[in-house]
Amino acid sequence: MTDIKEQEDIFKLIGSSLKKKIECFVIGGSAMLYYKLKEATKDIDIVLLKESDRQYILKTMKALGYAERSSKILYVNKKNVPILLQRGQDRLDLFNRKIINLKFSDGMIDRVNLVYEYGNLTAKIASREDIIILKCATDRAGDRMDASNIIKSANINWNALFEESMNQMNLIGDVIPLNLYQFLLELKEDLQVEIPNEIIQKLETQCEKILTEKLKKGTTVRVTKYKTKKHL
Amino acid sequence: MKSIEIAKKLEGVHTLATAAKSLNVKKSTAVKMLSILRKEGFVETSGGGKKPRLYKISPIRIVGKEHIGIYDLINKYSKVKLWEPYKHKVIDRELSVEEAIPMALSIAAKERNFRLVLAILGLFNHVKDWSKLGYYSKKYNMARRVGALYDVTRTIIKTRKMDNRTRKVLLKGKDKSKFIIKPHKPQYFKYIEKLWRVYIPFHISDLTRYKE
Numbered sequence: 001m002t003d004i005k006e007q008e009d010i011f012k013l014i015g016s017s018l019k020k021k022i023e024c025f026v027i028g029g030s031a032m033l034y035y036k037l038k039e040a041t042k043d044i045d046i047v048l049l050k051e052s053d054r055q056y057i058l059k060t061m062k063a064l065g066y067a068e069r070s071s072k073i074l075y076v077n078k079k080n081v082p083i084l085l086q087r088g089q090d091r092l093d094l095f096n097r098k099i100i101n102l103k104f105s106d107g108m109i110d111r112v113n114l115v116y117e118y119g120n121l122t123a124k125i126a127s128r129e130d131i132i133i134l135k136c137a138t139d140r141a142g143d144r145m146d147a148s149n150i151i152k153s154a155n156i157n158w159n160a161l162f163e164e165s166m167n168q169m170n171l172i173g174d175v176i177p178l179n180l181y182q183f184l185l186e187l188k189e190d191l192q193v194e195i196p197n198e199i200i201q202k203l204e205t206q207c208e209k210i211l212t213e214k215l216k217k218g219t220t221v222r223v224t225k226y227k228t229k230k231h232l
Numbered sequence: 233m234k235s236i237e238i239a240k241k242l243e244g245v246h247t248l249a250t251a252a253k254s255l256n257v258k259k260s261t262a263v264k265m266l267s268i269l270r271k272e273g274f275v276e277t278s279g280g281g282k283k284p285r286l287y288k289i290s291p292i293r294i295v296g297k298e299h300i301g302i303y304d305l306i307n308k309y310s311k312v313k314l315w316e317p318y319k320h321k322v323i324d325r326e327l328s329v330e331e332a333i334p335m336a337l338s339i340a341a342k343e344r345n346f347r348l349v350l351a352i353l354g355l356f357n358h359v360k361d362w363s364k365l366g367y368y369s370k371k372y373n374m375a376r377r378v379g380a381l382y383d384v385t386r387t388i389i390k391t392r393k394m395d396n397r398t399r400k401v402l403l404k405g406k407d408k409s410k411f412i413i414k415p416h417k418p419q420y421f422k423y424i425e426k427l428w429r430v431y432i433p434f435h436i437s438d439l440t441r442y443k444e
Contacts, residue, residue, distance in 0.1 A: 012324060021372075035292050036273075113318040114292075115301070117327075153236050154291045155243055 001040040002090055004033040008118075010044065010090060015119030017060050022053050023122045025104060025112070027095075027134050029146065031126045034114060037149050043091040045082070047104045054083065054096045061085050061092065075100070102137040103171045107164055129160045133168070136183040137176075144186060148193045158199040166206070175214075178207045238265055239274040239291040246287045299326045302336050310354025312441055314347060329355050330364040334372035337381070337412070341374075344413050349433060353385045353442060362398040375405020377412050380428035384421055388439045403428070 002010070007030060025048075026034070029041030048054040062068070064087070071081040078100050082093035097104050114125035126134070128150050135143040150156070161180070168176040181203040187193040188200070242254055252262035266287055269275045276288040300308070301320030305327055307313050327335075333355050340348035359365055369378040379402035385391050407430070411417070416433035419425065425432055 008323065115318055115320045117301075117320075117322040118324070153240075155240050 001042060002030075002044060003040045006090065007033055007041070007044055010092070011116070011118040011121055011123055013064060014057065014060065015117075015121035017064060018056075018120035020056075021120050021122065022048070022057065023124065024048050024053075024057075025109070025124050025126055027099070027104075027126045027131065028138075031131050032146060032150070034116075034125045035128065035150075035154075037153055038146065043093050045093045045095065047095045047097060047099065049097055049104070051096050054094050057094060058083055058085070066090075066092065099134060100137050101172060101174050102134060102168050102176070105164070105167055105171060107160075107167055111160065127160075128154050129157055129164065132156070133161060133164050133176075133180065136180050144183070144191060147183070148187055148191045151187070151193050151195065158196060162199060162202060162206075165203075169210075175207070175210055177203050177210065181207050235269055235272050235274060236291060239269060239289055242269075242287075242289045243291060244289065246289060247284050248287075251287060251289075299323075301327065302332055302339065305329065305332045306336060306348075306351045306355065309358050310351045311444075312347065312351040312354060314351050328361075328364065329358045330361055331368045333359070333365065333381075334369045334374040334378055337374045337377055338372050341377075341409070341412060341414075346413055346416070346433060349381070349412055350438065350441070352381060353389065353439070356382055356385045357389060357391050359392070359394075362395045363401075365394075366398040366401040369402060370405065373405075373407055375402045376407045376428045376430050377405075378402060379405070380421075380424055380430040380432060381412070383424045383428070384432055384434065384439075387421070387424075388442045 024046045026045065027047055028043075028045040029038055030044045030046075032038040033041060046057075048057065058068070062085075066085040066087045069084040069086050071084045074084065075081040080095070080098035080100055082095045082099075085092040085094065095104075108126060108130045109124075111127040111130060112124045113127055116123045116125070132147050132150055135147045162177075165177040165180045168174075181200065184195050184200060184203070188195045238255070242251055246254070248259055248262055248266070251266060252259045255262060255265065257265070266275060269289065270277065270287075274289055274291065276290075277285065278288065279286045299322045301322055303314055303316040303320055309329065333352055336348055336352050336355075339345065340352070365378065366375070369375040379399065382391070382394060382402075410429060411431050411433075413433040417425075417431035418433070418435045419431070420435045421432045424430075
């Protein structure tokens with residue numbers, strides 16, 4: 001596990017080793033550390049906008065003693081997986097704009113509200129709304145707890161969340177609003193998180209509309225994110 | 233009520249009176265609450281003296297030992313004040329005016345932020361180490377553009393003279409673009425534009441704020 005101090009040390013190390021300015025986006029648990037919403041994270045998730053930047057960071061990290069690991073261990077049957085780097089207990093996931101089934105959109109870039117300069121590394125911290133939507137995409141065991149902590153501790157811009165889910169659908173093609181609807185409903189029912197009924201209603205209506213259109217076209221969508229026994 | 237709940241309720245800028253009104257408590261209780269919030273890192277204070285005391289409250293607590301960022305620095309030195317679109321912090325070193333100028337210019341070029349370019353002009357009078365300005369301008373690929381803005385500043389504000397060695401370094405800059413803000417080129421400062429091979433995005437009337 002990596003806490004905020006260790007994470008900052010890693011960023012300082014990268015920043016001092018880079019020879020040119022690189023801009024990266026910090027997402028997931030690592031971003032939550034900056035908002036003091038979490039004590040420690042399993043891995044540091046970084047998004048880079050260009051593949052050349054990702055390869056440059058990879059080269060620098062290897063020179064610093066980090067070893068590349070296979071991403072298949074952690075991300076089974078998933079597309080757009082990151083490059084996994086490890087040194088002792090520290091783990092770094094390097095994404096290239098696409099994060100599993102989502103894309104780090106221009107809207108997400110605009111919503112960044114914290115920027116840190118570590119030497120030549122500029123770390124831009126994803127907004128709380130975007131952390132939630134990215135948690136919804138990865139949907140691992142701890143993700144729901146993390147999302148509930150974010151919602152409990154901050155005023156969430158629900159409209160931004162809704163708009164981003166619609167935007168992601170246009171960018172990627174998957175029915176992201178449906179995933180978000182399921183995710184928020186689970187948070188509300190299972191973890192008793194305060195989520196306004198209006199947003200759930202809005203997502204429900206929108207999902208119905210999308211699914212009806214898909215049905216008319218003769219295409220179908222995977223309704224649940226979880227694999228059933230039959231699939232396994 | 234927990235501190236985080238109070239911070240969520242009060243998110244934004246408050247005076248003591250508005251905070252007390254929002255929380256529906258007496259002023260003395262509001263002072264106590266704001267003091268607790270400040271200790272826990274939810275409040276930044278400003279003003280005082282002749283100006284009203286303002287409490288900037290946010291449920292986001294910022295971590296780490298950081299120094300002031302680009303927007304804080306500009307607001308400290310420049311006549312043109314800016315709204316912070318995001319919190320910018322520099323870790324482990326102090327951001328100098330010499331570095332802030334090309335850094336802010338690269339941000340302004342990327343975001344097409346006209347007001348940010350305007351605010352940069354106010355920083356040139358606080359440059360102490362011209363060679364450092366030359367070094368950072370080259371590093372950010374902004375050499376000719378920084379030089380051109382310096383000359384524009386000299387036309388409106390009484391500014392310290394740049395040493396010739398730095399001027400030559402800036403003139404030899406290999407900037408990728410001729411534009412400071414694409415596609416603005418009112419061509420008012422033609423002689424400066426010709427010398428630096430850069431388009432200045434201002435008209436003289438844009439600079440009246442500095443003449444007041």
